[in-house]
Amino acid sequence: MKPVTINNEVPERMIPSAPINKLLFKIFDILKIIGPIKIIGGVILFIIFINWSISSSFSAISLKKLRSNDGIPLLPRPWPAEQSSVEPGNFKLVELDRFLTCFFKIDLLKAKGKKEETLDWTKWEWARVFKLEQEKSGSLFFMAKGKEKSYVANEDSDGGKQEAGKNKTEGKEIIKPEFKNIKEKTSVYVFLAWLWLVIGVLLYILNEQIKEAERRRQLGL
Amino acid sequence: MINRPKNLKEYKGKWWEERLGWQAIVTFLRQKKVPQSEHSLWLYTGSLILLFLAIQVITGIVLALYYKPTVAEANVSVRRIMTEVPLGWIIRSVHFWSATGMIATVFVHMISIWLLKSYRRPRELTWITGVFLLIITLGFGFTGYLLPWDSLSLAATKVGTDIPRVIPVIGSWISKFLRGGEDVGADTLTRFYLFHICLLPLMIFLLIGVHVFLIQKHGVSCPLKYEIKGIRVEEIPFWPDFVLRETRIWLIALGVLITISIFLPRSLGPQADMLAPTPTGIKPEWYFLFLFQTLKLFPSKIFFISGESLALLIILLFLGLFFFLPLIDNRPAGKKGKIITVLSIVMIVYAIAMTIWSLVE
Numbered sequence: 001m002k003p004v005t006i007n008n009e010v011p012e013r014m015i016p017s018a019p020i021n022k023l024l025f026k027i028f029d030i031l032k033i034i035g036p037i038k039i040i041g042g043v044i045l046f047i048i049f050i051n052w053s054i055s056s057s058f059s060a061i062s063l064k065k066l067r068s069n070d071g072i073p074l075l076p077r078p079w080p081a082e083q084s085s086v087e088p089g090n091f092k093l094v095e096l097d098r099f100l101t102c103f104f105k106i107d108l109l110k111a112k113g114k115k116e117e118t119l120d121w122t123k124w125e126w127a128r129v130f131k132l133e134q135e136k137s138g139s140l141f142f143m144a145k146g147k148e149k150s151y152v153a154n155e156d157s158d159g160g161k162q163e164a165g166k167n168k169t170e171g172k173e174i175i176k177p178e179f180k181n182i183k184e185k186t187s188v189y190v191f192l193a194w195l196w197l198v199i200g201v202l203l204y205i206l207n208e209q210i211k212e213a214e215r216r217r218q219l220g221l
Numbered sequence: 222m223i224n225r226p227k228n229l230k231e232y233k234g235k236w237w238e239e240r241l242g243w244q245a246i247v248t249f250l251r252q253k254k255v256p257q258s259e260h261s262l263w264l265y266t267g268s269l270i271l272l273f274l275a276i277q278v279i280t281g282i283v284l285a286l287y288y289k290p291t292v293a294e295a296n297v298s299v300r301r302i303m304t305e306v307p308l309g310w311i312i313r314s315v316h317f318w319s320a321t322g323m324i325a326t327v328f329v330h331m332i333s334i335w336l337l338k339s340y341r342r343p344r345e346l347t348w349i350t351g352v353f354l355l356i357i358t359l360g361f362g363f364t365g366y367l368l369p370w371d372s373l374s375l376a377a378t379k380v381g382t383d384i385p386r387v388i389p390v391i392g393s394w395i396s397k398f399l400r401g402g403e404d405v406g407a408d409t410l411t412r413f414y415l416f417h418i419c420l421l422p423l424m425i426f427l428l429i430g431v432h433v434f435l436i437q438k439h440g441v442s443c444p445l446k447y448e449i450k451g452i453r454v455e456e457i458p459f460w461p462d463f464v465l466r467e468t469r470i471w472l473i474a475l476g477v478l479i480t481i482s483i484f485l486p487r488s489l490g491p492q493a494d495m496l497a498p499t500p501t502g503i504k505p506e507w508y509f510l511f512l513f514q515t516l517k518l519f520p521s522k523i524f525f526i527s528g529e530s531l532a533l534l535i536i537l538l539f540l541g542l543f544f545f546l547p548l549i550d551n552r553p554a555g556k557k558g559k560i561i562t563v564l565s566i567v568m569i570v571y572a573i574a575m576t577i578w579s580l581v582e
Contacts, residue, residue: 177303177310177486188311188483199476206469213462 250460263333273323280316290414295370296492314482339442345547364417371490511575
């Protein structure tokens with residue numbers, strides 16, 4: 001796989017220190033001292049905040065969605081500061097906070113024949129983030145799937161052919177149950193015939209017994 | 222003078238009688254009476270559910286011998302059951318079809334009780350335990366659906382466990398509790414497996430015990446028209462008359478179940494990829510389709526309320542009414558309740574229509 005270089009330019013909205021976030025946090029702080037209004041104000045602001053996150057063109061990695069499956073919020077930042085060369089499918093380091101570092105393993109799906117020299121965050125679509133393992137060091141490994149937007153477009157136009165091909169290569173085809181050999185097939189059919197024969201005989205015996213029980217009941221025995 | 226047994230058979234009989242006292246049980250069953258009328262067919266649905274449950278337990282144990290509840294191995298182990306284990310695909314298929322049969326019979330059983338108004342005094346608690354049993358049965362279906370860990374089951378579980386989120390206050394907690402985290406993953410599979418093989422069986426057997434005890438205490442209800450007219454309905458002994466009739470139904474059901482399982486076996490989808498996009502056209506199992514279709518009917522927003530929240534609240538309201546039906550329609554047994562009958566029929570027709578609509582869509 002061709003190495004990809006990380007572009008350190010990250011959209012402003014992804015960074016917690018973005019002006020909009022600072023503003024929101026300040027408003028929250030002010031609301032704290034106003035008393036009962038803070039609840040109503042907080043709710044309204046929360047809705048605005050969520051709507052703003054969802055409406056982002058970068059919604060998959062918006063502040064609302066970027067959470068591990070443990071619910072730990074992730075604040076992505078390229079790290080280290082200098083450009084580094086990584087293998088697609090390898091990892092990218094993302095800082096969670098000053099105490100906990102997240103290793104953000106990514107699986108990159110690139111458009112056919114297209115060389116991506118730098119990894120521009122905005123050109124990629126990100127699925128949910130999954131926690132992989134926790135190490136004693138306090139570092140967390142996370143994994144996400146990144147799809148280049150042009151790849152997504154190709155995938156749609158191909159009508160899922162790529163996905164089907166991928167499944168085939170990975171041995172993930174649909175399993176339709178069938179008889180292993182003629183011996184198994186014959187034995188199952190013989191068993192089925194025997195079963196219905198037995199059921200037929202038993203039903204006959206049961207009918208006779210029901211008649212007998214009915215007769216005895218009517219006689220008061 | 223001591224009565225000594227005359228032969229070995231009598232000796233064995235006395236030996237067991239001394240230890241178990243089974244003659245008292247036989248006498249009790251002979252004395253127990255069951256009403257016999259044109260509605261008696263409904264009575265057999267209760268025992269049919271138990272037959273399907275027994276088949277579920279037996280096939281479930283066999284499947285559990287090979288199944289591995291981990292993300293990496295769940296689908297592979299089911300694949301192995303279907304391709305390598307001798308007759309494994311038939312056992313899995315029987316498990317699936319008996320589950321389908323059980324859920325269908327539970328629905329028929331509840332509808333029959335509902336329309337015959339057998340939930341009225343003094344059988345309120347029998348009805349309430351029955352509703353719990355219905356919910357547990359659906360829980361079996363829901364949790365079992367994820368276990369093969371194929372792409373469709375993963376997507377359906379994501380949708381299913383996401384629905385409670387719209388419930389105010391506790392919704393998100395319920396969703397998180399079911400998933401074992403924010404999203405459907407390894408923890409969800411472990412939890413669902415635990416629910417499926419441990420928690421739900423424990424609950425179902427406990428509730429069946431209470432349900433059967435209450436049926437035994439209050440007896441089988443007479444059809445409404447006999448109670449209104451004050452006609453004494455004919456009764457037959459539970460043993461052997463009723464049991465013999467039941468056995469006929471059991472045999473036919475068993476034959477049909479095995480035949481369907483062989484000719485319409487359950488296939489297995491490709492292994493679930495947690496990072497893959499949701500496949501198009503996902504649908505839940507047939508017993509959730511009417512709810513699924515109802516949710517789809519609602520627009521995303523109705524005034525200022527989310528459509529999904531409103532739909533779920535309406536569904537919960539109906540579930541509550543269904544649950545407390547004996548307290549709402551609390552007339553004495555034998556009184557007609559035309560409004561309840563009409564409402565019941567409307568709801569049943571609605572559920573069937575929605576299911577068919579979703580199937581053909």
